[in-house]
Amino acid sequence: MKHKYLLLLFAFSIFSVYYSCSGDDSTAGDDSDYVPVSPVTVDLTKVPYPKLSDYKFFEGEMKAQKPSPDVLPFEPRSTLFTDYAHKKRFVWIPKGVKATYNADGNVLELPVGSALIKNFYYTNVQPNNTNRIIETRVMIRKSTGWIFANYVWNDAQTEAFFDLQGSITSIQWKDDNNVVKSTDYRIPEESQCIVCHKSKTTVGGIEVTKNIPIGIKPQNLNFNYNYGSDAKNQLQKWIDAGYLENNFSLPSDENSVVDYNDQTKPLEKRVRSYFDSNCAHCHNDDRHCDYRPMKFGYNKTALPSGQGLTNLGVCVDTQDMQGFPSALSKIVTPGNTDRSMLYFRVSTNDETYRMPLHGRTMVHEEGVLLIEQWINSLQGCP
Numbered sequence: 001m002k003h004k005y006l007l008l009l010f011a012f013s014i015f016s017v018y019y020s021c022s023g024d025d026s027t028a029g030d031d032s033d034y035v036p037v038s039p040v041t042v043d044l045t046k047v048p049y050p051k052l053s054d055y056k057f058f059e060g061e062m063k064a065q066k067p068s069p070d071v072l073p074f075e076p077r078s079t080l081f082t083d084y085a086h087k088k089r090f091v092w093i094p095k096g097v098k099a100t101y102n103a104d105g106n107v108l109e110l111p112v113g114s115a116l117i118k119n120f121y122y123t124n125v126q127p128n129n130t131n132r133i134i135e136t137r138v139m140i141r142k143s144t145g146w147i148f149a150n151y152v153w154n155d156a157q158t159e160a161f162f163d164l165q166g167s168i169t170s171i172q173w174k175d176d177n178n179v180v181k182s183t184d185y186r187i188p189e190e191s192q193c194i195v196c197h198k199s200k201t202t203v204g205g206i207e208v209t210k211n212i213p214i215g216i217k218p219q220n221l222n223f224n225y226n227y228g229s230d231a232k233n234q235l236q237k238w239i240d241a242g243y244l245e246n247n248f249s250l251p252s253d254e255n256s257v258v259d260y261n262d263q264t265k266p267l268e269k270r271v272r273s274y275f276d277s278n279c280a281h282c283h284n285d286d287r288h289c290d291y292r293p294m295k296f297g298y299n300k301t302a303l304p305s306g307q308g309l310t311n312l313g314v315c316v317d318t319q320d321m322q323g324f325p326s327a328l329s330k331i332v333t334p335g336n337t338d339r340s341m342l343y344f345r346v347s348t349n350d351e352t353y354r355m356p357l358h359g360r361t362m363v364h365e366e367g368v369l370l371i372e373q374w375i376n377s378l379q380g381c382p
Helices: 002-019 192-195 234-240 269-280 308-310 341-347 365-377
Strands: 072-074 087-092 115-125 130-142 145-153 161-164 167-174 178-189 197-204 204-211 224-226 232-233
Touching: 002 145, 072 234, 130 161, 130 167, 145 192, 167 308, 192 197, 192 204, 204 269, 232 341, 269 365, 341 365
Parallel strands: none
Antiparallel strands: 072 087, 087 115, 115 130, 115 167, 130 145, 145 161, 167 178, 197 204, 224 232
């Protein structure tokens, strides 16, 4: 009798183990239901942190730039030129809050606690054809507004350290055509960041400025991005991820910028897209260069009755600017780059004259060629 009891007890034990490990138990764990918890920490009372790794934006080796859960990659269709550096961009928004839409041509309004992350790196760096991340720029929104937090990477590419003092680092690389290029890359100081990331308002007759992002405009995110597991319109992805309020219509094709490198697109749209991403953050209403006649926002250069061309500087007289060649009497002289102040400033590397003021130490050859083609396509002034 005792042996039968032991056999029954053994059989019951085996059955219990099997049952508890099988997928039939409705209380058992299911990998498909697993939701990873984001390790990201953005403590607004402590940021900016001394090291980039303190935020936990990336998992694994930080130089691999694999985003942690809830860190969402994004990419503008028309990009800002920075000495041919490649860029990887990410956004992180705390749980329970969302960004809001404020017109196709205005940056999305991100909630307090949000972070924008942009990594600047080169491939095929000489002499060993390696990759090198130079800096990671972070913008964090506090209750008092946006702050800058710049991080400079060490030579070992294992960590980046907080530094808003600015510096210069030499780099040499091979481009896509196997041509070796080099520059003394300038990592900006905080005052240089403010020039481009500044919006101005007047309160009681006093000018008040605030820091703002510049790249997250709906018109520039309105296209499919490959996230690895899927490809989806970026604005829709933000909505699906709970990062953006779903209370607006996606920009129309007419209101969306194009990739200025895409030669299948109309020349006029390509050059307007180029100016929007490379110039409009300063040359627009209430921005650093709002005293100049050019208004380079994509929506401003499409205005009817010639106003769009005027905002682009076409046939607009140059203001009194000492030291410039006297032949540069117009900002843009149709059909004549030698008499166009705009062309002169984007094609020179002289710091006294070049445009943009910050963000480049090299001439953007492809951008200059695009602007030259556009100027030569224009007809004469009235």
